[in-house]
Amino acid sequence: MRRSRVDDASADPEISKNTRMNPHRIVIVGGGAGGIELATRLGDKFGRRGRVQVTLVDAKLTHLWKPLLHEVAAGTFDSHENDVDYIAQAHQHHFEYRLGRMDGLDRARREISLAPTLDEAGREFVPRRVLPYDTLVLSVGSVSNDFGIPGVREHCVFIDDRDQADSFQCAVMRNYIHAQTHPGADDDRSVAGGDRGRRRHRRGTGRGNAQHGAPARGLRLRPD
Numbered sequence: 001m002r003r004s005r006v007d008d009a010s011a012d013p014e015i016s017k018n019t020r021m022n023p024h025r026i027v028i029v030g031g032g033a034g035g036i037e038l039a040t041r042l043g044d045k046f047g048r049r050g051r052v053q054v055t056l057v058d059a060k061l062t063h064l065w066k067p068l069l070h071e072v073a074a075g076t077f078d079s080h081e082n083d084v085d086y087i088a089q090a091h092q093h094h095f096e097y098r099l100g101r102m103d104g105l106d107r108a109r110r111e112i113s114l115a116p117t118l119d120e121a122g123r124e125f126v127p128r129r130v131l132p133y134d135t136l137v138l139s140v141g142s143v144s145n146d147f148g149i150p151g152v153r154e155h156c157v158f159i160d161d162r163d164q165a166d167s168f169q170c171a172v173m174r175n176y177i178h179a180q181t182h183p184g185a186d187d188d189r190s191v192a193g194g195d196r197g198r199r200r201h202r203r204g205t206g207r208g209n210a211q212h213g214a215p216a217r218g219l220r221l222r223p224d
């Protein structure tokens with residue numbers, strides 16, 4: 001079987017020394033289902049001895065497995081309960097983590113650029129940075145496609161990340177409390193869900209739909 005340059009390096013002490021001083025730099029952009037798994041495995045296999053420098057870049061500080069987003073949106077799952085902290089994961093699995101959104105690639109120079117990261121108030125707390133690489137892995141995932149259908153972008157709620165799922169859940173709770181505090185209001189609301197071609201549709205009063213997730217928290221609908 002063909003041995004890799006990294007495997008060969010461990011056999012020859014001189015090459016091994018050079019490799020430790022100038023380790024091969026693998027930069028993985030996107031710590032989603034694919035990226036975090038890859039960074040963890042490469043870190044476990046090569047990172048501990050410094051044979052390869054593995055760096056994971058993500059625009060967020062934590063990873064939440066996307067199939068859980070429906071439950072976050074429904075209010076049956078706390079989005080902070082089961083997320084993976086990139087800083088802790090990197091520490092435990094011998095890779096580096098850099099916070100930032102990649103916004104540029106210079107293939108000739110083998111560099112990516114990361115946009116400045118802003119806090120909630122819009123203040124910059126991580127400046128624009130450039131990251132050199134020897135091997136680059138792009139695993140930035142995808143977001144929902146509206147296929148150009150008129151009205152979808154304006155009227156549908158997209159659940160592609162935790163922020164969107166959290167804000168959907170807040171809207172559901174607002175509706176629930178609105179229905180509770182406005183008895184008798186002629187409040188006809190509906191929720192439609194589209195998922196890979198399948199389509200679910202629930203229709204009813206604001207009450208019925210707003211109960212989604214709320215009873216699990218002990219909130220019962222008893223109009224004031």
Ligand SMILES: Cc1cc2nc3c(=O)[nH]c(=O)nc-3n(C[C@H](O)[C@H](O)[C@H](O)COP(=O)(O)OP(=O)(O)OC[C@H]3O[C@@H](n4cnc5c(N)ncnc54)[C@H](O)[C@@H]3O)c2cc1C
Pocket residue numbers: 029030031032033034035057058059060063065066067068069070100101102103139140141142159160161
């Ligand atoms: C609501 C929902 C439910 C799903 N349910 C299922 C299911 O039941 N079963 C199933 O098999 N699949 C499901 N999927 C699909 C599955 O989650 C994806 O196929 C999978 O997450 C793709 O993995 P990925 O690593 O390619 O990207 P992602 O998991 O999307 O991760 C991409 C990562 O890249 C980061 N990123 C994006 N752009 C940049 C940038 N420019 N710079 C830095 N970081 C960036 C993001 O912050 C994110 O962490 C679901 C998806 C959604 C949205």
